[in-house]
Amino acid sequence: MGRNLIVGDIHSQYGLLMDVLSAASFSPGEDVLYSVGDIADRGPETVHLIQFLQSLPDYRPVLGNHDIWLRDYLVSSICPPVWIDSNGGLRTVKDFMRSGVSGNERVIMGEWLSRAPYVRIEDDYIVVHGGIPSGWTIRELENIAALPPSTVGYAAMEDPGTSPLWNRSYLQSAMAFENGADPAVLQSPLETVRRIFIGHTPLTSPFHSERYHLTAVDTGAGHGRALTLMDMDTLRYWQAGRD
Numbered sequence: 001m002g003r004n005l006i007v008g009d010i011h012s013q014y015g016l017l018m019d020v021l022s023a024a025s026f027s028p029g030e031d032v033l034y035s036v037g038d039i040a041d042r043g044p045e046t047v048h049l050i051q052f053l054q055s056l057p058d059y060r061p062v063l064g065n066h067d068i069w070l071r072d073y074l075v076s077s078i079c080p081p082v083w084i085d086s087n088g089g090l091r092t093v094k095d096f097m098r099s100g101v102s103g104n105e106r107v108i109m110g111e112w113l114s115r116a117p118y119v120r121i122e123d124d125y126i127v128v129h130g131g132i133p134s135g136w137t138i139r140e141l142e143n144i145a146a147l148p149p150s151t152v153g154y155a156a157m158e159d160p161g162t163s164p165l166w167n168r169s170y171l172q173s174a175m176a177f178e179n180g181a182d183p184a185v186l187q188s189p190l191e192t193v194r195r196i197f198i199g200h201t202p203l204t205s206p207f208h209s210e211r212y213h214l215t216a217v218d219t220g221a222g223h224g225r226a227l228t229l230m231d232m233d234t235l236r237y238w239q240a241g242r243d
């Protein structure tokens with residue numbers, strides 16, 4: 001039986017992904033690889049990373065905010081200053097320039113990115129990049145999960161209050177709860193029997209809250225820290241890049 005493994009925000013750290021998959025003895029034909037999104041930007045090897053992920057027989061990503069910037073660049077040559085100047089987009093663009101990937105190949109990569117949903121809901125898991133906006137139920141998540149991503153512009157997804165890509169309040173409430181805060185002042189846990197997996201917020205180590213059904217796996221590979229790969233059922237994890 002293969003495992004269901006999920007990787008934190010990779011941020012173009014292709015070498016770290018190879019290291020952590022090797023540490024976990026990842027078997028592409030048996031194990032499923034999920035991603036919480038933000039595969040691109042900040043790190044050195046976006047092109048190699050995408051080519052590798054495209055080659056996997058069962059790769060199940062969701063879109064992060066960086067993946068939307070990259071998708072817009074690859075499909076439409078859109079380069080917003082917020083992406084280029086302050087979110088690592090310049091390094092990604094230079095990697096594409098250097099790599100010799102043709103215009104046609106870029107569009108194919110962009111369309112491949114576009115096939116990832118904003119929210120992935122399966123029997124046992126909910127995977128989303130940032131978190132669950134306050135007041136949302138499984139119904140709102142199902143509505144977003146059913147959207148064709150390419151039909152929704154980036155702007156509609158950038159408000160942390162209403163976007164599961166940018167939301168951090170769910171994680172903040174879960175962390176506050178686990179630190180003993182009064183539940184009455186916190187955002188309520190989503191009512192679900194599924195496990196929720198998120199990235200987007202770089203942590204010093206993976207975080208888990210039974211009460212919030214939540215596991216957060218971004219450990220800062222995009223900020224010179226570790227990349228985490230986790231077994232979604234046992235919560236055992238492997239890391240690469242930690243000093």
Ligand SMILES: [Mn+2]
Pocket residue numbers: 038064065066129199200201
């Ligand atoms: Mn993010």
